[in-house]
Amino acid sequence: MTVLEWIRFLIGAALMLGGSFFMITAVIGNFRFRNAPCRMHAAGLGDTLGILLLFVGLLILCGLSVFTLKLIIIVLLLWMTSPVASHMIMRMQIENGFTPDGRKENKKK
Amino acid sequence: MNLAVVFLLTFLIVCAASVALTKDPLKAILIQMGFSTIMAAIWLILESPDLAITEAAVGAGVTGILFFVTLRRIGLIGGKAGKKK
Amino acid sequence: MKLPRFLAVFLNWVEGEEVFPVPEQASGPFHSERIKKADPKKKPQTPGRKKDHSKLLSALYSALSVIVCLTVILTLLTTVSWLPRFGGDHNPVENEVYTRYVERELEEAGAVNTVAGMILDYRAFDTLGESNVLFIAVCSVIILLRADRKKDGSLNIPELESTPEEKPDDIIFRCAAMILMPVGLVFGIYVVLNGHLSAGGGFSGGAIIGASMILYVRAFGSEKLDKVFTFSTYKWITFAALITYTLLKTWSFYTGANGLESGIPLGKPGAILSAGLILPLNICVGLVVACxxxxxxxLFSKGGFGNGQ
Incomplete structure (x- = not known):
């Protein structure tokens, strides 16, 4: 019994550490990268993969119940919204005359 | 008071000062939305989830949308989207 | 003293400077355009004729503002210093009102959520005032921002440089909105209807419903909603909600309030149809807030809503 609980704790802790790592990289990338697509990529990574790892770790640590089911719903909601938000940011970039690698296009009309 | 509340309150003060000091309206709105999110977390820790839901929905959501719409109307952000029509 | 690097970067970001020295073509999405726009505006600031007066006035103004600010800060700080310490042992946390709310709320108001019992039963007129504030705010915004109509019935919006783009032609955004909008609406209705049992209530639920409606309008355009949600619909919904609120609460106060017999059954605590007047009052507040x-x-984005007058 105790061995199983230890294994569960270790798996959960590892997943949560991985999630925290991705969240920290997201924050650092948000401040370090130089143009909007790169920053968007970093933020999107933290919002999807980091949140997934964190919440799966929590789910494993706490066991399945109504509250952890809500965590799954939150993950699904974030997976619905965050990529769409990234897509809209990229769309605005291109509409405002930027190339996908973040440079301003110099169209002469 | 535990450590988390102190941490969040410090963030709150930093956010409030930043909103006052920022010259760019867009950044001010973004920081204000962050302020509302932190405030919602603090309400949750202080055991008033009613206020937390309201703060997150109104402060971080609807107020931000209204400010963005207003800034776009007066032409401070998003310059070219309207010209294409 | 040299600041730590992250602090300097953050301060630069707050000040609106370029965080890192980057070439012009690689700057952020809004930065380079704003610089171009801001330049011609600075020229008209030539000094006027009344230079002496304005200088004196501005000096007086800044001195007065500093004095007023310092007074307010000092008053508040003095007040705070006389308050008892947060979480101290001898604080009067157990005063009569608090004890009454916690102990007798369940039998007097009948709501499991004590906060809902407080704001919608004991202090219901306070909440009525808040709903009225929202209504008055919308009235002022309508007076200020409502656009006129041309002869063919379309809205007469002055062509600004960037009118918000209604209905972006984007399949991904529309699919996401198609899935998220009903979920948001249902969640908002759940929060409103469940206000006396769990956290939530009219204000938060109404805000969620309103955000879902905004999402729908952003994704699919407002033609279909305009047919239903006109000025008169808005007027009647808000009017009916506020009048219902006032009448119900007037009846409750007229018959004595404060736990006296008012003829309204309280029901079993925990059931959906319980807590007397709190459920209908929540619905009224939710309607007002969502609209x-x-x-x-x-009103902010296109200067009006609805087709008919």
Missing amino acids: TMYAFYS
Whole structure:
């Protein structure tokens, strides 16, 4: 019994550490990268993969119940919204005359 | 008071000062939305989830949308989207 | 003293400077355009004729503002210093009102959520005032921002440089909105209807419903909603909600309030149909808030809502 609980704790802790790592990289990338697509990529990574790892770790640590089911719903909601938000940011970039690698296009009309 | 509340309150003060000091309206709105999110977390820790839901929905959501719409109307952000029509 | 690097970067970001020295073509999305726009505006600031007066006035103004600010800060700080310490042992946390609310709320108001019992039963007129504030705010925004109509019935919006783009032609955004909008609406209705049992209530639920309506309008355009949600619909919904609120609460106070017999059954605590007047009052507040959020958005973005007058 105790061995199983230890294994569960270790798996959960590892997943949560991985999630925290991705969240920290997201924050650092948000401040370090130089143009909007790169920053968007970093933020999107933290919002999807980091949140997934964190919440799966929590789910494993706490066991399945109504509250952890809500965590799954939150993950699904974030997976619905965050990529769409990234897509809209990229769309605005291109509409405002930027190339996908973040440079301003110099169209002469 | 535990450590988390102190941490969040410090963030709150930093956010409030930043909103006052920022010259760019867009950044001010973004920081204000962050302020509302932190405030919602603090309400949750202080055991008033009613206020937390309201703060997150109104402060971080609807107020931000209204400010963005207003800034776009007066032409401070998003310059070219309207010209294409 | 040299600041730590992250602090300097953050301060630069707050000040609106370029965080890192980057070439012009690689700057952020809004930065380079804003610089171009801001330049011609600085020229008209030539010094006027009344230079001496304005200088004196501005000096007086800044001195007065400093004095007023310092007074307010000092007053508040003095007040705070006389308050008892947060979480101290001898604080009067157990005063009569608090004890009454916690102990007798369940039998007097009948709501499991004590906060809902407080704001919608003991202090219901306070909440009525808040709903009225929202209504008055929308009235002022309508007076200020409502666009006229041309002869063919379309809205007469002055062609600004960047009118918010209604209905972006984007399949991904529309699919996401198609899935998220009903979920948001249902969640908002759940929060409103469940206000006396769990956290939530009219204000938060109404804000969620209003945000879902804004999402729908952003994704699919406002033609279909305009047919239903006109000025008169808004007027009647808000009017009916506020009048219902006032009448119900007047009846409750007229018969004595304060736990006296008012003829309204309280029901079993925990059931959906319980807590006397709190459920209908929550619905009224939710209607007012949801309509207000959507009205704010459409007034700010396109200067009006609805087809008919």
